[in-house]
Amino acid sequence: MASAQDPTSQTPSSRLEETLSTSARVEELSDSDYEEMETLTRHEEANQAYLKSITSPIEDLLDTASSEVQDETLRAVMPFLIGNPNDFDLNSYGLPTLQREKHVKFLKQSLGPFPPQFAAMDASRPWVVYWCMQGLTALGQDISEYSDRVVSTFSSAQHPEGGFGGGHGQLPHLAATYAAILSLVIVGTEEAYASINRQTMYSYLGRMKQVDGGFTMSPNGEEDIRGAFCALVALSLLNLPLELPPDAPARQHGLTSFLDNLGEWVSRCQTYEGGISAAPGNEAHGAYAFCGLGCLSIMGPPKDTINKWLDVPALINWLNSRQSCPEGGFHGRGNKLVDGCYSHWVGGCWALVEAAAGKGIWNRAALGRYILSAAQFKKGGLVDKPGKRPDAYHTCYNLAGLSWAQYDWKYEKSEGERGELDAPYHWQLDGEYTEDVVWDNGDMVNRVHPVFVVPFGKAESCRKWFEEQTWSSKGTG
Amino acid sequence: MPQKFYHDDPEWADIEPIAQDDGPHPLAAIAYTDEYSEAMGYLRAAMAKNEFSERVLGLTEHIIGLNAAHYTVWLYRAKTLETLNADLKQEIAWLNPTALSHLKNYQIWHHRQTIIEKLGSPEGESDFISTMLEQDTKNYHVWSYRQWLVQRFGLYTEEELNWTESMIEEDVRNNSAWNHRWFLVFGVPRDGREVDEYTVQREIAYVQEAIRKAPQNQSPWNYLRGIFKQTKRSTEDLKTFALEFANVNKPDDIFSSHALDVLADIYAEEQKKDEAKKALDLLATKFDPIRANYWNYRKVLLDQPEVAA
Numbered sequence: 031m032a033s034a035q036d037p038t039s040q041t042p043s044s045r046l047e048e049t050l051s052t053s054a055r056v057e058e059l060s061d062s063d064y065e066e067m068e069t070l071t072r073h074e075e076a077n078q079a080y081l082k083s084i085t086s087p088i089e090d091l092l093d094t095a096s097s098e099v100q101d102e103t104l105r106a107v108m109p110f111l112i113g114n115p116n117d118f119d120l121n122s123y124g125l126p127t128l129q130r131e132k133h134v135k136f137l138k139q140s141l142g143p144f145p146p147q148f149a150a151m152d153a154s155r156p157w158v159v160y161w162c163m164q165g166l167t168a169l170g171q172d173i174s175e176y177s178d179r180v181v182s183t184f185s186s187a188q189h190p191e192g193g194f195g196g197g198h199g200q201l202p203h204l205a206a207t208y209a210a211i212l213s214l215v216i217v218g219t220e221e222a223y224a225s226i227n228r229q230t231m232y233s234y235l236g237r238m239k240q241v242d243g244g245f246t247m248s249p250n251g252e253e254d255i256r257g258a259f260c261a262l263v264a265l266s267l268l269n270l271p272l273e274l275p276p277d278a279p280a281r282q283h284g285l286t287s288f289l290d291n292l293g294e295w296v297s298r299c300q301t302y303e304g305g306i307s308a309a310p311g312n313e314a315h316g317a318y319a320f321c322g323l324g325c326l327s328i329m330g331p332p333k334d335t336i337n338k339w340l341d342v343p344a345l346i347n348w349l350n351s352r353q354s355c356p357e358g359g360f361h362g363r364g365n366k367l368v369d370g371c372y373s374h375w376v377g378g379c380w381a382l383v384e385a386a387a388g389k390g391i392w393n394r395a396a397l398g399r400y401i402l403s404a405a406q407f408k409k410g411g412l413v414d415k416p417g418k419r420p421d422a423y424h425t426c427y428n429l430a431g432l433s434w435a436q437y438d439w440k441y442e443k444s445e446g447e448r449g450e451l452d453a454p455y456h457w458q459l460d461g462e463y464t465e466d467v468v469w470d471n472g473d474m475v476n477r478v479h480p481v482f483v484v485p486f487g488k489a490e491s492c493r494k495w496f497e498e499q500t501w502s503s504k505g506t507g
Numbered sequence: 508m509p510q511k512f513y514h515d516d517p518e519w520a521d522i523e524p525i526a527q528d529d530g531p532h533p534l535a536a537i538a539y540t541d542e543y544s545e546a547m548g549y550l551r552a553a554m555a556k557n558e559f560s561e562r563v564l565g566l567t568e569h570i571i572g573l574n575a576a577h578y579t580v581w582l583y584r585a586k587t588l589e590t591l592n593a594d595l596k597q598e599i600a601w602l603n604p605t606a607l608s609h610l611k612n613y614q615i616w617h618h619r620q621t622i623i624e625k626l627g628s629p630e631g632e633s634d635f636i637s638t639m640l641e642q643d644t645k646n647y648h649v650w651s652y653r654q655w656l657v658q659r660f661g662l663y664t665e666e667e668l669n670w671t672e673s674m675i676e677e678d679v680r681n682n683s684a685w686n687h688r689w690f691l692v693f694g695v696p697r698d699g700r701e702v703d704e705y706t707v708q709r710e711i712a713y714v715q716e717a718i719r720k721a722p723q724n725q726s727p728w729n730y731l732r733g734i735f736k737q738t739k740r741s742t743e744d745l746k747t748f749a750l751e752f753a754n755v756n757k758p759d760d761i762f763s764s765h766a767l768d769v770l771a772d773i774y775a776e777e778q779k780k781d782e783a784k785k786a787l788d789l790l791a792t793k794f795d796p797i798r799a800n801y802w803n804y805r806k807v808l809l810d811q812p813e814v815a816a
């Protein structure tokens with residue numbers, strides 16, 4: 031597919047002609063892949079017609095490393111968007127049904143135990159537990175059989191000076207803290223809540239706050255937007271005071287609140303492309319976009335905070351551009367490849383953005399197609415893209431993505447303050463999405479909280495429980 | 508690599524290792540090798556007594572070899588190096604091959620940043636980063652580290668710009684390279700100075716040439732739109748350029764959806780709603796139908812006075 035001549039030497043219209051004549055790259059690929067097949071089934075024909083209907087006739091001829099890996103990706107994905115190479119049962123739209131039982135089995139196996147070569151995961155065990163718990167509940171599983179084990183697994187990962195680490199003896203880290211708290215929120219028992227040491231957590235979060243407004247992930251660790259999001263998740267769910275602890279280093283520079291300079295800092299992470307980066311100056315990236323929007327949606331109602339701190343039209347344009355065509359799934363950055371985990375990282379941005387800017391601005395059906403057709407692994411679990419192995423991470427976030435496609439949310443600030451950082455407790459289900467769906471009832475996953483990414487209702491229960499506890503922190507009054 | 512143990516090492520005879528306590532029936536448990544398990548036991552013990560010593564450096568090096576994604580070990584190593592006033596150049600020499608074999612690792616880059624910050628010199632770093640990017644031209648951590656390096660040492664140089672340009676030449680779709688160029692030229696306002704007109708013109712010419720190579724490549728379009736937005740200049744030139752690739756009245760002569768997107772914005776700004784609608788309709792129905800909902804949403808916004816104003 032290389033074009034030898036210099037395309038800049040041509041007039042636009044002659045180039046267009048050439049573009050159009052060779053633009054059916056997608057169809058060519060799919061045709062050749064299916065040459066040996068005698069007839070297309072009714073479903074395959076329908077899928078091909080759909081793909082044709084959403085594919086733009088424009089395609090550049092210039093080949094670069096990026097277009098080569100994109101072509102390779104299409105070669106891997108197309109057979110799954112058209113046919114059914116896994117031989118799954120088909121739903122009434124001709125797409126593979128959600129392989130619920132297989133995914134449940136996969137996630138249960140993903141809870142370990144693991145052989146020695148998994149040592150590289152030693153610092154990420156809280157994540158594994160969270161992905162499995164969230165994934166299982168999304169599939170409608172009762173996870174109470176794991177309650178005690180979740181609590182005991184994390185009790186040794188809690189650091190004496192506050193926060194959670196990856197395991198016993200590891201330093202506290204905001205990512206581990208985030209994953210541990212969310213796992214305990216999903217368990218949702220009094221034992222789970224009570225196992226978190228709020229006092230030391232408060233002091234640890236105070237040590238992570240930086241003068242420029244952001245948060246580091248660990249003591250002397252990197253400062254990025256994950257830190258800001260994870261810290262606010264902890265502050266809000268545990269109903270901690272917004273006032274910085276007396277020993278927080280940022281106090282020496284005049285800061286008094288966890289929110290000081292935070293909006294400004296998140297704002298500095300929005301790039302010229304409209305997306306949000308890990309830290310000011312870095313490249314816009316889907317996962318960091320979710321963290322940034324999540325952070326703002328905890329600071330206040332999204333309509334207020336997102337509009338106040340971000341250029342929303344630029345953000346929406348950038349988010350929309352992340353949907354790969356014709357794959358339908360999302361990628362994380364410009365000219366990168368579709369990947370199932372962005373079903374959540376980008377897909378999850380929409381509920382928050384729609385609460386700030388109006389509804390109906392993205393393509394849910396195309397995402398649903400990618401997840402059902404291309405992201406389900408034959409033996410269970412979900413994947414980045416066809417050809418990759420499943421893991422708990424991609425399983426959890428593909429399923430969350432399916433939930434973003436299937437449900438509509440609305441944000442309603444009701445009367446009566448619930449205290450500090452109570453903004454994320456005003457979300458309500460606005461029904462199921464029904465317009466151009468490609469899933470049946472049997473393919474529905476459970477509702478997921480738009481900010482906390484836990485089963486809807488669980489965050490509210492947690493916050494309520496902590497609101498009823500008396501807060502005492504030595505020296506903070 | 509031969510295994511290494513500590514229980515029979517006289518140098519560690521004074522240390523009672525702390526076994527990992529995971530409670531009963533832990534989830535996501537790992538059947539560690541004896542070697543890893545023991546090394547971690549000695550590290551926990553060393554950390555519990557706040558020991559920062561040469562032997563701790565050796566121990567952390569050992570564990571990183573077994574599990575480079577262990578942030579605790581990296582952080583404790585950094586603190587040990589600091590306490591011992593260790594030779595940091597030697598540390599960088601050790602880090603280089605380690606980084607090459609762990610491309611996607613977060614911790615290694617933060618560690619490097621800590622060390623280079625203390626060393627106070629970026630010497631050799633640009634070359635090393637370039638080697639890393641040859642392996643993975645869009646590695647987020649490596650680009651982010653390079654941005655830190657530029658900012659920390661003020662490397663807003665001709666040389667840096669030329670290198671970035673060579674990355675773009677190699678793959679005009681490398682969005683990370685475009686972002687780095689933006690960072691160098693327009694990114695962090697330095698001394699509150701505006702970017703001078705000569706530079707802005709140079710950038711516009713450069714990016715336009717890049718778009719002509721592949722008009723459906725969004726990376727340079729975003730860059731171009733970014734320039735007009737940041738410098739608040741009249742969009743007249745942008746419109747003229749976009750019209751090279753799309754004319755809403757010649758729907759058969761369109762070969763960049765991004766040009767249509769730009770035109771839709773400019774027409775909206777100029778209160779030419781019908782023209783804007785034509786552009787958005789072309790996008791929704793033919794040139795970018797997967798995003799039809801979005802283009803239709805933009806059409807609705809056209810009729811909302813506060814947005815059009």
Ligand SMILES: [Zn+2]
Binds near residue numbers: 369372414424
């Ligand atoms: Zn992924």
